[in-house]
Amino acid sequence: MATLRFLGAVNDVTGSCCLLETDRARVLLDCGLYQGSNTEEAQNARPFPFDATALDAVVLSHAHLDHSGRLPQLMRNGCRATIHLTPASYDLLEIMLKDSAFLNERDAEWRNRRALRAGKPPIEPLYTSADVTHCLSFCQGVRYGARQRIADGVEVCFRDAGHILGSAIVELYIHEQGRETKLLFSGDLGNSFSALLxxxxxxxxxxxxxxxxxxxxxxxxxxxxxxxxxxxILQQAADSGGNVLIPSFAVGRTQELLFRLGEFYQAGQLPQQIVFLDSPMAIAATEVYHRYQAMFNRADAAQLARSHAGTLHTFLPPLYYSRSAEESMRINSVTGGTIIIAGSGMCDGGRIRHHLKHNLWRRGAHVIIVGYQALGTPGRALIDGAETLHLLGEDIAVKASIHTLGGFSAHAGQTQLRDWLRHLKPAKPRLYLVHGEATKKAALQQVLRQDGWQPEIPAYDQVINL
Ligand SMILES: [Zn+2]
Known part of the structure; x- marks a missing residue:
């Protein structure tokens, strides 16, 4: 009898991982990084609770690190299985894992300088760029809608999840003793109001x-x-003469923002003269989006086509890519009239910290928070009304206006989740809620019961029969 073991994203939203075992095959579904607090992230250093060398296939729903970020460790642990993912996911995965390895290596180097001075043994980075290169060599693209055999008695089919470029709803067909069982994993399900997808x-x-x-x-x-x-907000910033700072995640949110700013520009409603995209990783991700424009939704693709080259860049002519550190530093001298989009999304790293340092203390400046801010991050402190922020070794007074825009989520809201499930009636399959904080899962469980479902909330390491 085939079983499924829940090994991540059960108590929270990160570390997505499930293990499917049949009498003939072992398939891993996602291999995500734990992200957030130190306790949460400490789980990344723990050994995998299964034998990596015994896996026959790995399936990846999408490139976000909370679904993919431990793949290099998995392959370093001797896994030789093919990683199946969509072609667009592969291109984004390469960017995300390389950046993740770079940060891991830099972090280990910094800690080791301290460890050396304290006479402690050095620590190893979680993984290195060489591990990422090794991992990527195991990837194989599978197009949406193509049903492909990935292990003895197991087939996969990806459906567009509309969450980020290349994101997939995963269908797994399991054949055992003359019977076919279909396991459906929503992955991260997109918000139908998202741009481009x-x-x-x-x-x-x-x-x-x-x-x-x-x-x-x-x-x-x-x-x-x-x-x-x-x-x-953009109009207020133009009136007050300040810059607009938008801390943003490189993949998904940034491209959505560029498209929305482009819509304003095309309608003659963008008050700012320059939009700086000050993040090499976000620029690289935007270039991947350009390569896969055929996958955009029809309405937004038609909008883009109205600009002469039909790209985000020509749709938003004031857009300026700031690639080098020198270019980024030059922005510091601009005291007003621009929009600066930079990472990291929660202001705990990256170039946005420099822009905050140069703008937060100015009354005319505006900061727009467009994504989730974890507790303990500078971004969260801003939302919570901090009067000063400690940035790059300095205390900076917060005089700028801080705004939170909640509508740009890349995830389906409650009604969208319910509507998506409705199409599965009247078969009423067994339903398990994953990838959510306890209160969110409980609330969803309650409304789904009203719809006639009997949703279960699995615990970590729980095994179910399929
Ligand atoms: Zn995601």
Missing amino acids: RDPEIVNHADVVLLESTYGDHDHRSLAATLDELHT
């Missing part, structure tokens, strides 16, 4: 469903209200 594909049949529940407890603000608010 298509809506999550509808699936009509499954025997067992794993559903993400990141925003299981509420619906997002409407797109129209969010865009209105964004435009009002």
Whole structure:
């Protein structure tokens, strides 16, 4: 009898990982990094709770690190299985893992300088860029809609999840003793109001469903209200003569913002003269988005086509890519009239810290928070009304206006999750809620019961029969 073991993203949203075992094959579904607090991240250094060398296949839902970030460790631990993912996921994965390895190596180097002085043994980085290169050599692209055999008695089929470019809803077909069982993993399910991407594909049949529940407890603000608010802030910044700073995640959120700013520009409603994209990683991800424009939704693709080259760059002519550190530093002398998009998304690293240092203390400046901010990060402190922020060794007074825009989520809200599931009726498969904080899962469980489901919330290391 085939079984599924829950090995991550059960108590929270990071570390996505499940192990499928049949009498003939072992397939790992996602191999995500734990992210957030130190306790959470300490789990990344623990050995895998299964034999990496015994895996027959690995399936990746999408490139975000909380789904993919431990793959280099897995392969370093002797796994020789092929990693199946969509071609666009591969291109983004390369960018994300290389950046992750670079940060790991830099972090280890910094800690080791201290360890050396304290007479302690050196620590190893979680993985290195050489591990990433090794890992990427095991990847194999599978197009949306193509059903492919990945192990003895197991087939995979990816459907567009509309969450980030290349993101997939994963269908696993398991053959055992003359019987076919279909396991459906929603992956991270997109928000149908997201720019550029298509809506999550509808699936009509499954025997067992794993559903993400990141925003299981509420619906997002409407797109129209969010865009209105964004435009009002940009206008206020133009009136007050300050810069607009947007800490942003490199993959997904940045491209969405560029498209929305492009819409304002095309409608003659963008008050700022220059939009700096000050993040080499976000620039690289935007270039991957350009390569896969055929996968954009029809309405947004038609909008882009109105500009002469049909790219985000020509759709938003004030866009300027700032690649080098020198270019980034030059932005520091600009005291108003620009929009600066830079990472990291939670202001705990990257170039945004320099821009905050040069702008936060100015009354006319505006900071727009567009993504989730974990407790303990500078971004969260800003939202929570901190009067000063300790940045790059200095205390900076917060005089700028801080705004939170909640409507740009890349995840489906509660109603969208319910609607997506409705298409699986009347078969009513077994349903397990994953990838969400406890309160969000509980809220979603309650409303889904009203819809006639009996959703279960699995515990870490729980094994279910399929
Ligand atoms: Zn994701």
